[in-house]
Amino acid sequence: MRRAFFSLLVYHLVAWAIAISSLVSASSFAADRYVIDPEHTFSVFEYSHWGLSLQRGRFDKNSGVIELDLANKTGSVQIDIDASSVSTGVAVFDNNLRSASFFDAAQFPTIAFKSTSLRFDDNAKLTSIDGELTIKGVTRPAKFELTQFNCRFMVLYLKSACGANGSTKILRSDFNVGRYVPFVSDEVTLYFSVEAIKE
Incomplete structure (x- = not known):
């Protein structure tokens, strides 16, 4: 027994x-789940205006979720941009960009990016993000190259947070927003500054 x-x-x-x-x-x-901090996340676009100068505008309302498993070098990114939040500093131009001539924000209120793969270096530092960008109902592949990526504990939030900067180039005619090409450049550079707080 x-x-x-x-x-x-x-x-x-x-x-x-x-x-x-x-x-x-x-x-x-x-994977750790991080929620986009809208106060420290901005999407910026840059284009050539008649070959005279590079002009910039931005979207002020961004949301989304980032999941990161740094130990296994995997994760996902989902960013949603409010198309009606486009801001150039000129009200008349902003209204034109929101119209059907460009983003058609009434019919297509969200510009979205969803990752398909994240690439890390040997030190588990995120270097680029492959994914699908959707503008005006059209989805195309896009690759964002990162110039900065850091995660740390933030005393301000009493939580961990991650931040990044990066960019990609697209042709706006691929997304049915090609009005005034070639006088206003078809190629547009998209920049983002993002911070996200761990749940």
Whole structure:
């Protein structure tokens, strides 16, 4: 009877250890979820105006979620941009950009980017993001090259946060916003500054 008791005890201890080990492994490799901080996230576009100068505008309302598993060098990014939040500093121009001639914000209120793969260097630092960019209902592949990526604990939030800067180039005619090409350049550079706070 004593032998049976000890066998049963050992069995339960082993089962308990395996269960704890599985939980630890799962938590160790689970992706951390970060929510976009709209106060520190901006999307900027740059284009050539009649070859005279490079002009810039931006979108002031951005939202989304980033998931990162730095240990396994995986993750995902979902960014949503309010098309009606376009801002150039000129009200008449802003209204024109919101119209059907350009973004048609009434019919297509959201510009979206959804990642398909994240690329990391040997130090688990995010270097580029491949994904799909949707503007005016048209979805095309886009690759954002990062110039900066950092994560740290933020005393301001009492939580961890990650931030990044990056850019990509697109042809606006690919997204049905090619009005005034070639006088206003077809090629547009998209920049972003993003910060996200861990849930």
